[in-house]
Amino acid sequence: MSHNFHKDISGCGLAGIINKDGKRISGSSISKSLCLMNDRGNGLGAGYAAYGIYPEYKELYAFHIMYDEPACQRDTEEYLKKNYRIEKKEPMPTAPVESITISPMIWRYFVKPLSEKAERDAADLRDDDFVVRTVMKINSEIGGAYVFSSGKNMGAFKGVGMPGEIARFFRIEEYEGYIWTGHTRFPTNTPGWWGGAHPFTLLDWSIVHNGEISSYGINKRYLEMYGYKLTLLTDTEVVTYLFDLLVRKHGLDVLTACTALASPFWKNIDDLQEDEKNAMTALRMVYASALMNGPFSILFGHSKGLVGFNDRIKLRPLVAATKGKTVYMASEESAIREICPSPEKIWAPRAGEPVIAELEG
Amino acid sequence: MFKSLAVPEFLAKIDQIKCIKCKRCIQNCGWSVYAWGGDKVLIDTFKCVKCLRCYHYCPEEAITIEDNPVKYRSNANWGFYNIRNIKRQAETGGIPLTGMGSDMPYPVLFDSLLIDACQVTNPSIDPLREPMELRTYLGKKPAKLEFENGPDGKPKLKTKMPPQIKLEAPFIFAPMSYGSISLNAQKTIAIAAKELGIVMNTGEGGLHEDIYPYRSNIIVQVASGRFGVNPDYLNAGVAVEIKIGQGAKPGIGGHLPGEKIPLDIAKTRMIPVGTDAISPAPQHDIYSIEDLRQLIFAIKEATNYTKPVSVKIAAVHNVAAIASGIVRAGADIVYIDGFRGGTGAAPSIIRDHLGIPIEHALAAVDERLRQEGIRNEASIIAAGGIRSCADAAKAIALGADAVALATSALITMGCTVCGKCYTGNCSWGITTQRPELTVRLDPEVYAERLINLIHAWSHELKEILGALGVNAIESLRGSRERLRGIGLDSQTLDILGVKPVGR
Structure with a gap:
């Protein structure tokens, strides 16, 4: 047990787009939207997550990994080779950006877990669980190696820089996705670190987050009880893993999970009809340590949809809008209007009430 | 008999x-x-x-009670009480008794812990303007929940929830038996518990019929003497507690002499008038953890699985492993009593030298249950030395679900922590059965003071939560990240799971 747990605090701007009909669009929109909110970041971190970008490899897990030095890559690949069939391995395509002078080595791998390997058999794990274990293992045990994306047909792209610079660096405009999220960061207490930028992802989950989880301490200890290792020095990691635990492991639907994470107040629960009251009371009791308290607005992406939600008293901004089959969410209305000048509907979601947009069909 | 050579402590x-x-x-x-x-x-x-009853009731302020300036010759090694106790033992051949928690100057770690607060990056929350929630449920929680859609399309709970104790604030009144305290003192606590939406605990003295109306705010206790225990008693309250040990006297039983067993107490304890009420050191049907399991489930059977079962233990060196065993044995609540906890009567030698502080014990237990992945299986109550809301908040941050209060509750009734509870002469009518003394304690009047205290602490707790930028007690519970240790060595910090100030 270590008492030197770390926590990063930051202010931020975020944006998200989903085409509910599955239509794929280039990353240039999200980048444009985010760049309007440059004053919400300070150049110490920006990033994007996109769904639907690897249709040719959609059955395989896409690992995006950053390495501090070649030795980390060697150790990581040694482990991967033992446990995965590596369909494709390549350096992440990047473009030179004048202001980005230092970057880690970034590689991507399209892989499938080998089912017959000893380490796997002993634990009798499903593919997803095994991938989670791999991510935890690499991130906590191989110093200088960080898996920052591990889902299927999706990927995260992030680093230290302003949103426009990071978009150019990763050539974001060349990818086409049906869901995009983006983030610009204003960290206040840690030096910019590529791994610390948003989004945070695990399998198909991706999180961009504006705010601070004031309940970080207990959320972290709660997750550790279920075997999660929190290594990335930021409280946003907590959000990612909480969704993973509640939705994937415990089987809660997304709305119920959001309700557990930003729960209604007792006074509202007490007024509900008997069945719902019992359900909500139990939800708060059982997931008390998962309650995310403190200011936040969050965009939570997964392969089937996009969810935006706020803390229980809305201490950070979030605006949503719709036009046709497209749903927009962002920290500021201006960021939405920058790419969708005349939405059909635009509103500020209430505290604790999630906006859930899902793919049709 | 010659005049005692034990120098008086006070001069009236x-x-x-x-x-x-x-x-x-x-x-x-x-x-x-x-x-x-x-x-x-x-x-x-x-x-x-020096209980100060006379001082407060003298209409002319003519009385002063001073610490006796006459001490033995000062000696850095032989302290006043070392010498005085030897003189008393030489005169009596007995074991010096004492009441309340230890007054020895052991370090109090609560005083070396500081709480975090918000500035800029996360806003603090004003409890006067925003909801601030203290509600707490004690009992076993399933690891996860299943829902189905109800007829109205709203979620309906599929998982069966184990029984819980609902508290409107994370405070409970610690067990104090009728016998150790007066019936009026128990009534005072019962009235307050009901009004506050929290619970009291009967202690091991049975449940007096006057307390029955408060049964929905009562935990009934089963201790080694099994006084007043029958199926009705077990089903009378909202939970049942098995008392294994007490912080002030771990490993020690109790002895209420026959002269303190008048009819009313005898009836409540279900023993003959005038017989000694002896609580053996161990429970004679519990000699190991599997025996405890059998008793836990015997009680669950007797209460038809409708009430959480709590197990109270004293904080001792190996408390983490013991607590883990208790949870695995089926307890829904683990009550940990630190060595500074109070008592109605205990040998000084035991009270002052056995056991460990609640801070270490609580931190070790919470961490151990998490490591074993069973922290949700039981709630933790921390007791033994909670002197203020600050102590309570720190205990909750270390991992307690609720804290238990006894001494502080008695102080609202007039107690000055004089430590002479065992004599049965309490001038405030608290730890006595003498009718001319107990009549002084009007339950209605003093319940109001006790309610005031818990209201005051609840307000303070809400201010602390607000400063921390959270609006529910569960976000403080176990959140050691919000604590820092000041002047503590690295090993202690490691045991507490907190960082040093400045980091």
């Missing part, structure tokens, strides 16, 4: 010019310090315990 003095000879001091002192000498009040200062 009456200003004879101010004294109007009303004799209220004589009437009020439960210790017979004062007597009427024909023309003035006489003082036997050897009997004075």
Whole structure:
């Protein structure tokens, strides 16, 4: 047990787009939207997550990994080779950006877990669980190696820089996705670190987050009880893993999970009809340590949809809008209007009430 | 019998010019310090315990109680009480008894912990303007929940929830039996518990019929003496507690002498009038963890699985492993009593030297249950030395679901922590059964003070949560990240799971 747990605090701007009909669009929109909110970041971190970008490899897990030095890559690949069939391995395509002078080595791998390997058999794990274990293992045990994306047909792209610079660096405009999220960061207490930028992802989950989880301490200890290792020095990691635990492991639907994470107040629960009251009371009791308290607005992406939600008293901004089959969410209305000048509907979601947009069909 | 050579601790003095000879001091002192000498009040200062009853009830402010300036020759090694206890033991051959928690100057880690607060990056929350929630449920929680859609399309719970104790604030009143305290003191606590939406605990003395109306705010206790235990008793409250040990006297039983067993107490304890009420050191059907499991499930059977079962233990060196065993044995609540916890009567030698503080014990237990992945299986109550809301908040941040209060509750009734509870002479009517003394404690009047105290602490707790930028107690619970240790060595920090200040 270590008492030197770390926590990063930051202010931020975020944006998200989903085409509910599955239509794929280039990353240039999200980048444009985010760049309007440059004053919400300070150049110490920006990033994007996109769904639907690897249709040719959609059955395989896409690992995006950053390495501090070649030795980390060697150790990581040694482990991967033992446990995965590596369909494709390549350096992440990047473009030179004048202001980005230092970057880690970034590689991507399209892989499938080998089912017959000893380490796997002993634990009798499903593919997803095994991938989670791999991510935890690499991130906590191989110093200088960080898996920052591990889902299927999706990927995260992030680093230290302003949103426009990071978009150019990763050539974001060349990818086409049906869901995009983006983030610009204003960290206040840690030096910019590529791994610390948003989004945070695990399998198909991706999180961009504006705010601070004031309940970080207990959320972290709660997750550790279920075997999660929190290594990335930021409280946003907590959000990612909480969704993973509640939705994937415990089987809660997304709305119920959001309700557990930003729960209604007792006074509202007490007024509900008997069945719902019992359900909500139990939800708060059982997931008390998962309650995310403190200011936040969050965009939570997964392969089937996009969810935006706020803390229980809305201490950070979030605006949503719709036009046709497209749903927009962002920290500021201006960021939405920058790419969708005349939405059909635009509103500020209430505290604790999630906006859930899902793919049709 | 010759005059004791044990120097009196206090000097009771009456200003004879101010004294109007009303004799209220004589009437009020439960210790017979004062007597009427024909023309003035006489003082036997050897009997004075400095409970200050006479001081408060003297209408002329003529009384002062001073610490006796006469001490033995000062000696850095042989302290006053070392010498005094030897003299007392030489005179009696007995074990010096004491009451309340230890007054020895052991370090209090609560005083070396500081709480975080918000600035800029996360906003603090004003409890006067925003909801601030203290509600707490004690009991076993399933690891996860299943829902189905109800007929109205709303979620309906599929998982069966184990029984819980609902508390409107994370405070409970610690077990104090009828016998150790007066019935009026118990009533005072019962009235307050009901009004506050929290719970009290009968202690091991059975449940008096006058307390029955408060049953929805009562935990009934089963201790080694099994006083007053029958199926009705087990089903009377909202939970049942098995008492294994007490922080002030771990490993030690209890002994209420026959002269303190009048009819009413005898009826409540279900023993004959005038017999000694002996609580053996161990429970004689629990000699190992599997025996405890059998008793837990015997009680669950007797209560048809409708009530959480709590197991109370003293904080001892190996408390983490013991607590883990208790949870695995089926307990829904683990009650940990630190060595500074109070008692109605305990040998000084035991109270002052056995057991460990609640801070270490609580931190170790919470961490151990998490490591084993069973923290949700039981709630933790921390007790033994909670002196203020700050202590309570720190205990909750270390991992307690709720804290138990006893001494602080008695202080609202007039107690000054004089530590002479075991004599049965309490001038405030708290730890006595003498009718002329207990009648002084009006439950309605003093319940209001006790309610005030818990309201005050609840307000303070909400201010702390607000400063931390959270609006529900569960976001503080176990959140050690919000604590820092000041002046603590690295090993202690590691045990507590907190960082040093400045990091």
